[in-house]
Amino acid sequence: MGTKVIKQIAIYGKGGIGKSTTTSNITAALAEAGYKVMQFGCDPKSDSTNTLRGGDYIPSVLDLLRENARVDAHKAVFEGFAGSYCVEAGGPQPGVGCAGRGIISAFQLLKQQEIFEELDLDIVIFDVLGDVVCGGFAVPVREGIANHVFTISSSDFMAIYAANNLFKGIKTYSDKGGALLGGVIANSINTDFQRAIIDDFVEKTQTQVIEYVPRSLTVTQSELQGKTTIEAAPTSEQAQIYRQLARNIIAHTESKVPSPLDSQELRDWSSDWGRRLIEEETRPRRKARPRRAAALAS
Amino acid sequence: MTIDLNDKPLPPLVKTNSIEQVRYPCSIAAMHSVSAIPRVIPITHCGPGCADKQFVNLAMYNAWQGGGYGGGAVVPSTNASEREVVFGGADRLRELIGATQNILDADLFVVLTGCISDLVGDDVGSVVREFRDAETPVTFAETGGFKGNNFTGHELVARAIIDQYVGPYDGPKQAGLVNVWSLLPYHNPFWRGDLAEIKRILEGAGLTVNILFGQHSGGVAEWKTIPQAQFNLVLSPWLGLDVARHLERTYGQPFLHVPVLPIGAKACADLIRRVVAFAGLDPAPAEAFIAAEERIYYSYLEDFTTFYAEYWWGLPAKFAVLSDSTYNLALTKFLVNQLGLIPALQIITDNPPEEFRPAIEAEYRTIAEDVSTEVEFEEDSYIIHQKLLRTDFGHKPPIIFGTTWERDVAKGLKAPIVEVTFPTTYEVVLSRSHVGYRGALTLLEKIYTTIVSASA
Numbered sequence: 120m121g122t123k124v125i126k127q128i129a130i131y132g133k134g135g136i137g138k139s140t141t142t143s144n145i146t147a148a149l150a151e152a153g154y155k156v157m158q159f160g161c162d163p164k165s166d167s168t169n170t171l172r173g174g175d176y177i178p179s180v181l182d183l184l185r186e187n188a189r190v191d192a193h194k195a196v197f198e199g200f201a202g203s204y205c206v207e208a209g210g211p212q213p214g215v216g217c218a219g220r221g222i223i224s225a226f227q228l229l230k231q232q233e234i235f236e237e238l239d240l241d242i243v244i245f246d247v248l249g250d251v252v253c254g255g256f257a258v259p260v261r262e263g264i265a266n267h268v269f270t271i272s273s274s275d276f277m278a279i280y281a282a283n284n285l286f287k288g289i290k291t292y293s294d295k296g297g298a299l300l301g302g303v304i305a306n307s308i309n310t311d312f313q314r315a316i317i318d319d320f321v322e323k324t325q326t327q328v329i330e331y332v333p334r335s336l337t338v339t340q341s342e343l344q345g346k347t348t349i350e351a352a353p354t355s356e357q358a359q360i361y362r363q364l365a366r367n368i369i370a371h372t373e374s375k376v377p378s379p380l381d382s383q384e385l386r387d388w389s390s391d392w393g394r395r396l397i398e399e400e401t402r403p404r405r406k407a408r409p410r411r412a413a414a415l416a417s
Numbered sequence: 418m419t420i421d422l423n424d425k426p427l428p429p430l431v432k433t434n435s436i437e438q439v440r441y442p443c444s445i446a447a448m449h450s451v452s453a454i455p456r457v458i459p460i461t462h463c464g465p466g467c468a469d470k471q472f473v474n475l476a477m478y479n480a481w482q483g484g485g486y487g488g489g490a491v492v493p494s495t496n497a498s499e500r501e502v503v504f505g506g507a508d509r510l511r512e513l514i515g516a517t518q519n520i521l522d523a524d525l526f527v528v529l530t531g532c533i534s535d536l537v538g539d540d541v542g543s544v545v546r547e548f549r550d551a552e553t554p555v556t557f558a559e560t561g562g563f564k565g566n567n568f569t570g571h572e573l574v575a576r577a578i579i580d581q582y583v584g585p586y587d588g589p590k591q592a593g594l595v596n597v598w599s600l601l602p603y604h605n606p607f608w609r610g611d612l613a614e615i616k617r618i619l620e621g622a623g624l625t626v627n628i629l630f631g632q633h634s635g636g637v638a639e640w641k642t643i644p645q646a647q648f649n650l651v652l653s654p655w656l657g658l659d660v661a662r663h664l665e666r667t668y669g670q671p672f673l674h675v676p677v678l679p680i681g682a683k684a685c686a687d688l689i690r691r692v693v694a695f696a697g698l699d700p701a702p703a704e705a706f707i708a709a710e711e712r713i714y715y716s717y718l719e720d721f722t723t724f725y726a727e728y729w730w731g732l733p734a735k736f737a738v739l740s741d742s743t744y745n746l747a748l749t750k751f752l753v754n755q756l757g758l759i760p761a762l763q764i765i766t767d768n769p770p771e772e773f774r775p776a777i778e779a780e781y782r783t784i785a786e787d788v789s790t791e792v793e794f795e796e797d798s799y800i801i802h803q804k805l806l807r808t809d810f811g812h813k814p815p816i817i818f819g820t821t822w823e824r825d826v827a828k829g830l831k832a833p834i835v836e837v838t839f840p841t842t843y844e845v846v847l848s849r850s851h852v853g854y855r856g857a858l859t860l861l862e863k864i865y866t867t868i869v870s871a872s873a
């Protein structure tokens with residue numbers, strides 16, 4: 120085995136923001152381009168890799184562990200679109216046990232059995248569940264696992280709050296050898312205004328936007344077929360955007376410590392944007408009035 | 418080894434957040450409070466090693482007390498592993514309780530949880546409730562290590578049995594029946610003999626006594642009568658007060674708090690008179706009991722006086738007590754009031770909750786009519802030993818009441834040492850007692866045998 124450094128990245132973001140969809144498209148785009156890539160779903164829902172496998176659920180590492188104390192980690196690795204590898208960490212049923220520890224156990228199992236090296240992977244992408252509620256879900260950003268963290272956020276304030284919280288977590292681990300921030304994947308950005316919000320946020324927190332991904336019906340249609348956009352609509356504009364995102368991630372090398380806003384700053388920042396949003400929405404009416412006035416005058 | 422105090426300046430004592438040579442284990446060690454009740458068996462729901470460690474700690478290297486009928490090595494454990502962490506340990510616990518029901522013959526099982534279950538949030542209550550109709554009733558107490566020490570665990574266990582097993586009661590009270598909350602079983606190596614003597618004295622005063630733990634307890638049948646008692650007696654500086662308050666709320670039972678566990682005739686008579694007054698009993702039989710006990714007690718003391726007066730040159734004048742609060746206060750009181758020794762250093766090592774500390778301090782300020790002393794609270798043996806080394810005991814070494822941890826320091830000070838609390842490794846204790854009338858005489862024998870045998 121060579122001394123190849125496996126690129127390990129972790130994708131975080133608010134629940135339902137599009138982590139699994141975006142991650143699966145990145146995985147698909149990289150696999151299609153010939154990279155050896157594994158998508159590692161870190162979510163007890165175990166639905167991260169569905170669209171890479173035609174809508175199929177795969178047994179998770181913890182499903183295997185539940186049945187048997189000794190687990191052959193190979194049994195948790197499944198092949199997906201274009202030779203990509205799919206793994207789901209899994210977890211306990213909601214309300215019992217410790218899902219955070221589950222993520223740790225699942226990751227350690229693969230690591231102990233040197234699966235990443237054996238598969239000669241180029242890149243592993245961790246798709247981590249929405250709300251990092253305890254130490255277990257912070258595992259991918261801790262020392263020696265992911266080298267880069269990307270956050271997915273839309274321009275919605277709740278998504279930005281979640282991103283800002285993640286920045287705090289990254290900052291906490293940053294001086295302990297933890298992963299640093301690669302940037303923000305801006306999802307569901309369809310207007311200039313949405314773009315301006317996210318641009319302002321990354322500027323304030325000293326990071327960058329890796330790619331702007333619009334909200335698109337193609338994504339929904341593909342998902343309904345149990346596929347990624349890359350697979351279901353390979354020639355679509357949205358597929359091109361995901362490919363560009365994948366290229367940017369592969370090319371990315373230097374991650375940084377972000378400067379999260381403190382809670383007061385964040386509140387001020389969002390109320391400022393809230394004011395502008397109201398102005399934005401009321402502007403057409405104000406615009407209309409002079410015109411009408413002009414019409415009356417004529 | 419000699420320690421020259423005058424040679425080099427001693428470094429200042431700084432409290433660190435680490436503890437050297439522990440003086441109490443964590444709350445799951447209260448599994449011993451369960452097995453201290455005849456025919457009641459603890460079931461532990463914890464990681465491998467927790468139950469065994471507490472057994473070895475408290476019942477082996479502490480006066481070699483042994484496990485008894487259902488304690489020690491008998492205690493079933495789920496031995497929770499990573500799987501129980503991730504998926505929760507409810508299934509494993511259910512399996513264990515079921516198997517225990519089949520194998521172990523007991524009157525009551527008490528499940529004690531450890532850190533894993535309490536952190537992960539296993540719904541132990543609902544698992545236990547599934548055994549509602551089982552042959553042997555089951556109760557549970559959440560005793561994860563982070564809840565506190567075994568003193569905390571003891572109160573959690575007592576409350577769990579009361580709330581889940583004894584249950585509601587609004588029938589009549591039985592005049593003269595008392596529940597006694599005193600020493601921590603097993604932690605205090607002499608608890609068995611001490612509780613027996615306490616029971617004997619209170620019965621002598623005319624009461625019917627629920628002693629609740631040890632050989633003289635009537636087991637769960639006795640616990641069932643807790644709500645019928647006229648009152649609760651808390652016989653310790655603080656342990657048991659929470660339970661008594663709980664019983665006051667639950668069953669409307671008043672309680673009497675006597676901080677001093679009685680050692681010797683004086684303290685015993687004080688206790689008996691207070692209890693008799695509180696219970697509204699006829700004082701005549703109690704006074705007759707006191708008179709009869711004192712006649713014997715003082716006749717032995719008379720014999721002892723010959724030795725005490727003649728051997729004065731070889732006896733220590735000052736003493737240090739480094740122990741849990743109950744024994745600390747009891748010994749200090751006895752040594753000052755009945756032997757005329759001078760208190761030089763009193764350190765309480767069981768980490769009493771802050772709310773109880775001012776009252777405990779006040780007890781030491783009025784230790785005798787004409788003697789006032791200070792007490793300190795410390796858990797770290799490093800600091801305790803440093804304080805011992807820095808105390809001025811005058812021209813003769815003091816006698817030290819403490820634990821096995823003090824052996825080396827005592828040797829350095831050329832001081833005789835009597836081990837009285839956890840860990841007491843160099844004693845084998847069965848029924849010996851240090852309290853009451855009879856125990857006080859045994860204590861005198863122990864103290865002065867230790868002293869005179871030093872020159873053997």
Ligand SMILES: Nc1ncnc2c1ncn2[C@@H]1O[C@H](COP(=O)(O)OP(=O)(O)OP(=O)(O)O)[C@@H](O)[C@H]1O
Pocket residue numbers: 132133134135136137138139140141162248249306307332333334335336338339342
């Ligand atoms: N750019 C997009 N265009 C259209 N639909 C999108 C886009 N991104 C995400 N979605 C849709 O949003 C929904 C939620 O996405 P997804 O499941 O990927 O979110 P998630 O962040 O992984 O959620 P969770 O936190 O629950 O795991 C899906 O139905 C997905 O198809």
Ligand SMILES: [Mg+2]
Pocket residue numbers: 138139140162166167246
């Ligand atoms: Mg997801």
